[in-house]
Amino acid sequence: MNREKIEKEFNSYATAQKSAAITVRLILVFCFALVVIAFFFAFRFANSATSRILVVDAVTGKFLKVAPENSEKFFRTQMESHCATVVYYANSFDRLNIIENQARTIFMVNRADATRIFSRYEKQRAYADAIDRGLTYKTTFQKLDELSGNKEPYYVRFTSLLQVFDNDKPVREYYIHSEGEVRNHSAQWPENVAGLYFTKYTQEWEKKEVANE
Known part of the structure; x- marks a missing residue:
């Protein structure tokens, strides 16, 4: 049982x-x-x-459709925008925004390379002149000279124009020749909208010759 x-x-x-x-x-x-x-x-x-998705070409002002045939054009436009933002914040300042622009630069460029740029301006008393004498440094992106690489890191080389405004004196102008390696990075608003990051970045200054009148 x-x-x-x-x-x-x-x-x-x-x-x-x-x-x-x-x-x-x-x-x-x-x-x-x-x-x-x-x-x-x-x-x-x-x-x-x-x-x-429609993207506006910064150069032509036309709409670009994100499709295979336009992907290269879209990426180039995105890279141009990133380079323009980097060179602006690294080389533009007045007495009120030196620290802010330096901080923004470090979101887009590795700290060591960014610091070398800041140190050059400090040694040449550019920051001191901006604070004490009211000088203004303004940099604008001119053109992307080279963009190469089918995968990360991408190599870029571009040219910009730095203008130094010294009160009533004639504007001093310098070409900035930049180059470096760029990788994809998490986008951060508003510090790094493009989602790109310079792991290597260098630049050289060249005084713009004044044309004889």
Whole structure:
């Protein structure tokens, strides 16, 4: 009697275990199916959204569609925007925004290379002149001379124009020749909108010759 009872209880336990195992497998299969479906629709949505994004070319002012045939053009425009932002904040300042512009630069350029630029301006008393005498340094991006590399890091070389405003004196102008290696980086608003970062960055200054009148 006890044996039959034990066998009956054991069979019930075994059946319950088997049923539970089947239930767990079904749940796992269902979860896996949900993940696959989610990835599928996420891919479809991303692909559809990408085909609808419009980007304004900073040079021509025309709309660029993010599509395979325009991806190179879009990336070049993005790189030009990043270079323009970097050279502006690294080399533009007045008595009120020296520290702020230095901080913004470090979000886009590695600290060691950025510090070398700041040290040059400090040694030449550019910061002191801005604070004590009210000089203003303003730099504008001119052109992207070279962009190469099919994968990271990308090599870039570009030219900018630095203008030094010294009260009523004639404006002094210098060309800034920059080059470096760029990698993708997490975008940060508003410090690094392009999501690019100079892991190596150098620049040279060249005094602009004044044309004889």
